[in-house]
Amino acid sequence: MENGIPGMAAGHRRAITRGLTISYDLILRNGRVIDPSQNLDAITDVAFAGGKVASIGGHNGAAADIRDVSGKIVTPGLIDLHTHVYWGGTSLGIDADEFARKSGVTTMVDTGSAGPGNFHGFRKHVIERSEARILAYLHISFAGIFAFSKRIMVGESGDLRLLAPREAVEVADKNRDVIVGIKVRVGQHASGTQGEAALDIALQVGEETGMPLMAHIDHPPPSYEHVIGRLRPGDVLTHAFRPFPNSPATAQGTVKSAVLEARKRGVVFDIGHGKGSFAFKTARAMLANGFEPDTISSDVHTLCINGPAYDQVTTLSKFLCLGMPLDRVIAASTVNAATALKRPELGSLKSGSVGDATILSIKEGKFDYEDVVGEHLIGDRRILSQGVVVAGKWWHPKRSNKFKRIEA
Ligand SMILES: [Zn+2]
Numbered sequence: 001m002e003n004g005i006p007g008m009a010a011g012h013r014r015a016i017t018r019g020l021t022i023s024y025d026l027i028l029r030n031g032r033v034i035d036p037s038q039n040l041d042a043i044t045d046v047a048f049a050g051g052k053v054a055s056i057g058g059h060n061g062a063a064a065d066i067r068d069v070s071g072k073i074v075t076p077g078l079i080d081l082h083t084h085v086y087w088g089g090t091s092l093g094i095d096a097d098e099f100a101r102k103s104g105v106t107t108m109v110d111t112g113s114a115g116p117g118n119f120h121g122f123r124k125h126v127i128e129r130s131e132a133r134i135l136a137y138l139h140i141s142f143a144g145i146f147a148f149s150k151r152i153m154v155g156e157s158g159d160l161r162l163l164a165p166r167e168a169v170e171v172a173d174k175n176r177d178v179i180v181g182i183k184v185r186v187g188q189h190a191s192g193t194q195g196e197a198a199l200d201i202a203l204q205v206g207e208e209t210g211m212p213l214m215a216h217i218d219h220p221p222p223s224y225e226h227v228i229g230r231l232r233p234g235d236v237l238t239h240a241f242r243p244f245p246n247s248p249a250t251a252q253g254t255v256k257s258a259v260l261e262a263r264k265r266g267v268v269f270d271i272g273h274g275k276g277s278f279a280f281k282t283a284r285a286m287l288a289n290g291f292e293p294d295t296i297s298s299d300v301h302t303l304c305i306n307g308p309a310y311d312q313v314t315t316l317s318k319f320l321c322l323g324m325p326l327d328r329v330i331a332a333s334t335v336n337a338a339t340a341l342k343r344p345e346l347g348s349l350k351s352g353s354v355g356d357a358t359i360l361s362i363k364e365g366k367f368d369y370e371d372v373v374g375e376h377l378i379g380d381r382r383i384l385s386q387g388v389v390v391a392g393k394w395w396h397p398k399r400s401n402k403f404k405r406i407e408a
Contacts, residue, residue: 024049024063025392028357031074036331037338037348046074048355048392055351065394069359072386075330076347077106077133077356079337080312082214082238082272082297084145085134086113086122091149092301093126099300100132101395103311104385106356107346108132109297109337111214111238111272112139112183115156116167119144119175127178132390133356135341137183137214138175140168140202145185150303157185158192165205172209180341181211181236186227187218187246196222199230206235212340214238218276220246225258233266236340240269240293241286243279243373253285263291268340273309273372274299280371283322292324295340296332308370313360313383318369321379326362329383355392360385 026048033056034041040056047054047063080103085096090113100108114122119138127134139145139156142164147154156162172179184202185191191198199215199222206213214236217227224246228237240248248259248269263269271278271293286292298304298315309315312333319329338347345354361384369377388395 024054024061026065026067026389026394027063028067028069028074028359028389031069031072031359033074033349034327034330035076035334035349036327037076037335038350040349041327046349046357048389051391052355053349053351053353056349067394071361073360073362075358075360076334076349076353077388077390078104078312078333078358079107079109079341079347080105080297080300080333081109081236081270081295081337081340082111082299083108084113084299084301085110086126086144089114089118089121089125090145091147091152092145092303094300094302094305096126096130096134097132099305099311101388102385103313104358104360104388105312106133106358106388106390108134109180109341110134110136112137112185113144115139115141115144116164116171117142119171123175123178131395135178135180135343137181138168138172138179139183140165140198140205142167148301148303153189155185155190155192157190157198158194160194160197163198163201165201168205169208172205172211179211180343181214182206182209183214183216185216186222187216188220189218190216196226199227203230206232212236212342214270216272217242217246224248225256228262228267229258231262231267234268234340236268236270236295237262238270238272238297238299239274239277241271241279241282242277243282243371247279247282249282249285253288255286255289255291259291268294270295270297270340271315272297272299273304273315274301275304275309276372278309278371279373280318280322280375280377283319287322287324292328293332295337296329297337308372313385314369317367317379317381317383318377320381320383321367321369321377355389357389358385359387
C-alpha cells in the first residue's frame with residue numbers, strides 16, 4: 001500500500017552497491033530536467049532505483065534500462081489534482097491508466113467521485129488495480145457524484161439526506177494511505193436550493209479528520225467570495241478561474257479583494273478546467289494582476305475528455321500560451337500539487353522521492369485552444385507528453401521504440 005500503489009514497490013530491483021558501482025533500474029539520459037522543487041533547470045541525467053529517484057547528474061553505474069531523452073524535457077511525474085477516474089462505478093469516470101499513459105500524468109487525484117457508500121469499490125476495483133498512482137478526496141455525499149451524465153444530472157449536495165458526515169469520517173480515517181482530503185460541491189448545479197449547507201458539513205468532516213477540503217463552486221448561490229471566506233489555510237478551491245458568474249475577477253478586470261485575502265490566508269487556488277469551469281477571459285484578468293493559480297488541473301471526466309479540457313498537458317499548454325512561464329506551469333502540476341496533497345515525496349526529483357517522471361516536448365506552431373464558453377485562443381506552443389516513468393519504471397510499452405533502450 002506504499003504511496004497508494006499496492007504491490008508496486010515489491011518486485012522491483014533494489015539498488016545494489018558493488019564496490020563503488022551502483023546499479024540502477026532506469027536512467028533517463030541527457031534530458032532538460034526541470035524540477036521547480038529544487039529550482040533546477042539543466043541538461044542532465046536522472047537515475048531511478050528501488051522505485052525511487054536515486055540521483056540527478058552524470059552516472060557511471062550500470063542500469064537495467066537506459067533511455068536517451070535528448071531534446072526532451074524531464075519533469076517530476078505530473079500530478080493532476082482534479083480528475084474523475086472511478087471508471088464504471090460512476091458515470092463520469094474515465095479509465096485511469098489509459099489517461100495517464102497518454103497525457104503524461106503519473107498521479108491522478110480523484111475528487112469526490114466516490115463517497116463513503118461506494119469508496120470501497122473504487123479502492124478495490126480501480127485504485128488497487130491501476131498502475132498509475134491514484135489518490136482521492138472523499139465526497140461527503142454517501143454515493144459521491146452519482147448522477148452526472150449528458151441527460152441525467154442530479155446535484156448530490158442538494159439533498160441533505162445523502163450527506164454522510166459520520167460515514168465519511170470513518171472511511172477517510174481507514175483509508176489514509178489513499179484518501180488525502182474531503183470533497184464537497186456547492187453551487188446552483190451541485191447543491192440547488194440547499195446553498196452552502198453541504199459546506200458546513202464538509203468543514204466539520206475536515207476538522208474531525210484533520211484533512212484539507214476541496215470545495216467546488218459553480219453558479220451562485222453560494223458566491224465565490226462567500227465560499228473562499230469559509231475555507232481554511234490549506235483548503236483548496238477548485239474551478240478558481242471560472243467564467244462569470246462567480247468569477248474571481250471584477251467586471252473592471254481586477255482581482256476581488258476576498259480572493260486576495262483568501263490567498264494571504266493560505267487557501268489554495270486550483271484550476272479544475274472541466275466542462276464549465278475555465279475561461280480565458282478570467283485567466284487573462286487574473287494573470288494580468290499577477291495572480292497565478294497555485295495548481296493547474298484538468299477535471300477530466302467523460303463529458304470533457306473530448307474537449308474542451310481534453311487532458312492535463314492541454315490544460316498546461318493553455319497557461320503557457322497565456323504567458324505563464326514554463327517552470328511555474330510545471331510547478332503548478334508538480335511541487336505545488338504535492339504540497340496541497342501534503343505528499344512531499346511526490347512532485348519532485350530530489351533523491352529519495354517517489355520514482356515518477358514525465359517526459360515532455362514543446363511543439364511550436366499555431367494551435368487552437370478552446371475554453372468552456374467557446375472562446376478560442378490561437379497559441380504558439382503545445383506541450384506534448386512523450387513518456388512517463390512510474391515507480392522507477394519506463395511506462396510506455398506500446399511506444400517502446402520511441403526512446404530506444406540503449407546499452408549502458
Ligand atoms: Zn470535478
